Amino acid sequence: MTTGRRAEYAQATQDAIRAAARELFLTNGYFATRVEDIARTARVAPATVYAVGGGKNGLLRDLIETTTQSPANTDLLAHLKAIDDPRALIEAIVDVSAGKFADWSPLLRQVYAVAPQEPTVRESLDLAHASLRNGLAVTARRLAALGALRPGVNVTGATDILWFHLSNAAYFSLTDDLSWPLPRARQWLTERLTSALLSP
Structure with a gap:
């Protein structure tokens, strides 16, 4: 051969x-x-x-790294940076986060449960969190560049607000604890983020 x-x-x-x-x-x-x-x-x-x-541990980490470093993810970040309308940008990041949650939530539920006791699984979860936060930071910086952030909200604060609303834990709370269907959660998150981040 x-x-x-x-x-x-x-x-x-x-x-x-x-x-x-x-x-x-x-x-x-x-x-x-x-x-x-x-x-x-x-x-x-x-x-x-x-x-x-x-x-299994290596494969879980590999799956997360492959997803976060994929050309599709790179294209997504480029797309977010190119959006000129602040409301459209918020709608886009909510749609992206909701879509990824829908794809990965069956696995994430178990990963969240065991991560505190399994260091290698926790490392994989940290990778996923870092990738999500990076996308949220890109969104916050774009909103700032467009001059769209509310007075008193800077890029760091906007990233934190996005994280609070769009982290996996937030989606678990809305879909599991409150039994909201994902479309309802998506609509509510879009409305709340628009109110919390954008100038009136």
Whole structure:
């Protein structure tokens, strides 16, 4: 097998393991998923899952890093920086955060539950939080550049306000504790952020 063919095979194996892990984590839950399940779905040996993906903890971190560093995420940040209408910008960041929450909430519920006791899982959660906060900071800086922030609200304060409303914990409170459907939560968050951040 040539060097190029080996590299293609290694990449295909990594992609298959990553896809299997994401599917099983979201469907069955992180803790109910075994390395053997990932190996079976990816059609590799369990030892390969450890060697290539670093086991479940390594795969969880890899999934988060791959998502936060993806070209799609880079394009999203560029899109936020290009929006000229403050209200449209708030609507966009709410839609993005709600969409990501919808995609990842089944896994995040379990990650939040175990993170205090599992340092490696907590590190993965910290990565996800850092990525979200970065997107919120980009939004706050854009609002400031547009001269749209309320008097007395600076970029740091605006980022904090966005975090309070759009963090995963906020969505859990609205959708789990209050049993709001996500569209209702999205509308309410858009209204509240518009009022809290923008000049009258």
